Amino acid sequence: xxxxxxxxxxxxxxxxxxxxxxxxxxxxxxxxxxxxxxxxxxxxxxxxxxxxxxxxxxxxxxxxxxxxxxxxxxxxxxxxxxxxxxxxxxxxxxxxxxxxxxxxxxxxxxxxxxxxxxxxxxxxxxxxxxxxxxxxxxxxxxxxxxxxxxxxxxxxxxxxxxxxxxxxxxxxxxxxxxxxxxxxxxxxxxxxxxxxxxxxxxxxxxxxxxxxxxxxxxxxxxxxxxxxxxxxxxxxxxxxxxxxxxx
Amino acid sequence: xxxxxxxxxxxxxxxxxxxxxxxxxxxxxxxxxxxxxxxxxxxxxxxxxxxxxxxxxxxxxxxxxxxxxxxxxxxxxxxxxxxxxxxxxxxxxxxxxxxxxxxxxxxxxxxxxxxxxxxxxxxxxxxxxxxxxxxxxxxxxxxxxxxxxxxxxxxxxxxxxxxxxxxxxxxxxxxxxxxxxxxxxxxxxxxxxxxxxxxxxxxxxxxxxxxxxxxxxxxxxxxxxxxxxxxxxxxxxxxxxxxxxxxxxxxxxxxxxxxxxxxxxxxxxxxxxxxxxxxxxxxxxxxxxxxxxxxxxxxxxxxxxxxxxxxxxxxxxxxxxxxxxxxxxxxxxxxxxxxxxxxxxxxxxxxxxxxxxxxxxxxx
Ligand SMILES: Nc1ncnc2c1ncn2[C@@H]1O[C@H](COP(=O)(O)OP(=O)(O)O)[C@@H](O)[C@H]1O
Ligand SMILES: [Mg+2]
Numbered sequence: 001x002x003x004x005x006x007x008x009x010x011x012x013x014x015x016x017x018x019x020x021x022x023x024x025x026x027x028x029x030x031x032x033x034x035x036x037x038x039x040x041x042x043x044x045x046x047x048x049x050x051x052x053x054x055x056x057x058x059x060x061x062x063x064x065x066x067x068x069x070x071x072x073x074x075x076x077x078x079x080x081x082x083x084x085x086x087x088x089x090x091x092x093x094x095x096x097x098x099x100x101x102x103x104x105x106x107x108x109x110x111x112x113x114x115x116x117x118x119x120x121x122x123x124x125x126x127x128x129x130x131x132x133x134x135x136x137x138x139x140x141x142x143x144x145x146x147x148x149x150x151x152x153x154x155x156x157x158x159x160x161x162x163x164x165x166x167x168x169x170x171x172x173x174x175x176x177x178x179x180x181x182x183x184x185x186x187x188x189x190x191x192x193x194x195x196x197x198x199x200x201x202x203x204x205x206x207x208x209x210x211x212x213x214x215x216x217x218x219x220x221x222x223x224x225x226x227x228x229x230x231x232x233x234x235x236x237x238x239x240x241x242x243x244x245x246x247x
Numbered sequence: 248x249x250x251x252x253x254x255x256x257x258x259x260x261x262x263x264x265x266x267x268x269x270x271x272x273x274x275x276x277x278x279x280x281x282x283x284x285x286x287x288x289x290x291x292x293x294x295x296x297x298x299x300x301x302x303x304x305x306x307x308x309x310x311x312x313x314x315x316x317x318x319x320x321x322x323x324x325x326x327x328x329x330x331x332x333x334x335x336x337x338x339x340x341x342x343x344x345x346x347x348x349x350x351x352x353x354x355x356x357x358x359x360x361x362x363x364x365x366x367x368x369x370x371x372x373x374x375x376x377x378x379x380x381x382x383x384x385x386x387x388x389x390x391x392x393x394x395x396x397x398x399x400x401x402x403x404x405x406x407x408x409x410x411x412x413x414x415x416x417x418x419x420x421x422x423x424x425x426x427x428x429x430x431x432x433x434x435x436x437x438x439x440x441x442x443x444x445x446x447x448x449x450x451x452x453x454x455x456x457x458x459x460x461x462x463x464x465x466x467x468x469x470x471x472x473x474x475x476x477x478x479x480x481x482x483x484x485x486x487x488x489x490x491x492x493x494x495x496x497x498x499x500x501x502x503x504x505x506x507x508x509x510x511x512x513x514x515x516x517x518x519x520x521x522x523x524x525x526x527x528x529x530x531x532x533x534x535x536x537x538x539x540x541x542x543x544x545x546x547x548x549x550x551x552x553x554x555x556x557x558x559x560x561x562x563x564x565x566x567x568x569x570x571x572x573x574x575x576x577x578x579x580x581x582x583x584x585x586x587x588x589x590x591x592x593x594x595x596x597x598x599x600x601x602x603x604x605x606x607x608x609x610x611x
Contacts, residue, residue, distance in 0.1 A: 053610060053611060054609060099256050100454065103252065103454040104454060
C-alpha cells in the first residue's frame with residue numbers, strides 16, 4: 001500500500017513502574033498528514049520523543065527512512081516542534097531562527113529567505129526583532145513552529161502546534177501544512193483540538209498505551225457510527241473505561 | 248560551524264544579562280578593593296622598635312621613617328622581654344657589623360614596615376659614609392680604587408610564622424585564580440542548568456548538532472569571557488592596588504584562561520546533578536570552599552600530610568601554585584609547565600565526562 005517513512009515496531013516504554021506504551025506498532029506513510037490524538041498523558045509526546053531518539057524504548061525498534069533510530073544525521077531531515085516552547089529568551093525571534101538555521105547547516109542567503117518565509121507563515125514578521133522574553137504565549141508557540149519549518153524537511157513532527165494560536169492564524173498554519181504535504185513532506189502532528197483532526201489525512205487514536213484506531217477521518221466516523229472525530233474520541237474512551245471495569 | 252554558532256549564541260545571552268556581567272566583572276574588583284582596604288588599615292598603625300647597641304646616627308634615621316618610633320635598650324634580654332610583653336614589635340641588635348632582628352610578626356604589615364625602615368636606613372647611612380669617604384679620597388687621588396666598606400648583613404628571626412607571612416601580597420595571585428574559578432563555575436553551571444530546565448538543551452539535541460559541538464561552543468564563549476575577566480582583575484590589582492607582578496602578565500592570563508575552562512567544565516558537570524538554581528548554590532560549600540582551603544591561601548605546609556593529599560585533586564591548588572610563582576617569584580613559562588599540564592589533564596577528563604554526560608538527553 002503505502003511506503004512507510006516512520007515505523008514503530010513493538011514499542012514498549014516504561015517510566016519507573018508506569019507502562020506508558022505497550023507493544024505499539026505504528027507506521028507513518030510518506031506524503032500524508034497523520035494526526036495523533038489521545039487524552040492528556042496518553043503518551044503522544046513519548047511516541048514523538050522515541051521517534052526522534054530522545055527517549056529510548058524498553059523494547060522494540062524505531063526506524064526512519066528505514067534506518068534505525070537514534071541517528072544524529074537523520075535529524076537534519078526532520079523538522080520538530082516540541083510541546084513546550086524551548087526558546088532562547090534573551091535573543092530576538094530572528095536570532096533564534098538564525099541559530100537553528102545554523103544548527104541545520106542552512107547557509108547564507110537561503111537561510112535569510114527561509115527565515116522570511118517561515119516567519120510570514122506564522123505571522124511574526126513585524127515582531128522578529130523583539131526579544132523573545134517579551135513575546136506572548138501564542139507568539140512563542142508560533143516562533144517554535146517557525147523554527148520547525150526551517151530547512152527542507154522530509155518529515156515534520158509537531159507536538160500540539162496550535163495551542164494558544166487564534167483561529168484565523170490556525171487556519172493559515174493548516175493551509176501551509178497541507179501545502180507542504182502536497183509538496184511531498186510527511187507530517188505527524190499531535191493535537192487536542194478535534195476539529196483539527198478532521199483536517200488530517202489519517203488519525204491515530206492512542207489510548208491505554210496502544211493505538212486503538214488508525215484510519216482516515218471519514219472511515220473512523222463510519223466505524224464508530226458518529227459524526228465527528230470528537231465523538232469518535234469520546235466513544236472510544238467510554239469503551240475503554242467499560243473494558244477496564246469488566247476486566 | 249555549529250560550534251561557532253553556539254559560542255556566538257551563548258556570548259549574546261551572556262552580554263544581555265546585565266546582572267551576570269556585573270557578577271563577572273565588578274564583583275571581583277569590589278571584593279579585591281575591600282580586601283585591600285581591610286589589609287592596608289594596619290600600615291598606618293604605629294610600629295615600635297627596640298634597638299640594642301645600634302649606632303645613634305642610624306637610630307635617628309630609622310626614627311625619621313613615618314609611623315615608626317625607636318626605643319633604646321641596654322641589653323638584648325631586656326629588649327626581648329619587651330617583645331614578649333608586646334611593648335615593641337621588633338628588636339634590632341647590632342653586633343659585630345651585622346644586624347640581628349627579631350620580629351613579633353603577629354602583624355605582617357608591621358614586620359614589613361620594620362624591614363623596609365631598617366633596610367632603607369642602613370642603605371641611606373652607608374651611602375652617606377661612602378660619599379664622605381669618596382669625597383675625601385677623590386680630593387687626593389683622581390683615580391682611586393673604589394672604597395670598600397663592610398657588607399652589612401641583616402639576620403631576621405621571627406617569633407611567629409616566617410618571612411612569607413605577608414598576607415595580602417601572598418593571597419592576591421591565588422585570589423585572582425579563585426575569582427575566575429568561582430564566577431565561571433557558578434555562571435556556566437547556572438547557564439547550563441537553565442538550558443536543561445527550560446528544555447532548550449533537549450530541543451537543541453533534536454537537531455543534528457554533535458554533543459561535542461555544544462561543549463566546545465560553551466568553552467569558546469566562556470574562554471573569551473575569562474580572558475576579559477582576567478585582564479580586568481589583573482589590571483586592577485596591578486594599577487589600582489599597586490601589587491607587583493614580577494613575572495610575565497601573559498602567563499598569568501594563560502593560567503587563568505585554562506583555569507576558567509576547567510571551572511566551566513566543572514560547572515557543566517555539576518549542573519547535571521542539580522535540579523534547580525538553589526541546588527546549584529548548594530554545591531558552593533561542597534566544591535568551592537575546599538578549594539579555598541587548599542589553594543594555598545592557608546599555607547599547605549602547616550597541614551597534616553594526610554589532609555594535604557586532598558589538595559592534589561583540586562585544580563585551584565595547581566593554578567594557585569603557578570600564579571603565586573609567576574606573580575611573586577617571576578616564574579617563567581617553563582617553570583609553570585607542570586601545573587599547566589595537570590590543569591589540562593583536569594580539563595580533558597572533565598570535557599570527556601561532559602560530552603558523554605549529554606547522552607542522558609540524546610543517545611547518539
Ligand atoms: N521523563 C518522564 N519521567 C516520568 N514519567 C514521564 C516522563 N515523561 C512522560 N511521563 C509520563 O508518561 C505519560 C505520558 O506522557 P506524555 O507522553 O507526555 O503524554 P501526552 O503527550 O500524551 O500528554 C504521563 O503519565 C507522564 O507522566
Ligand atoms: Mg504531550
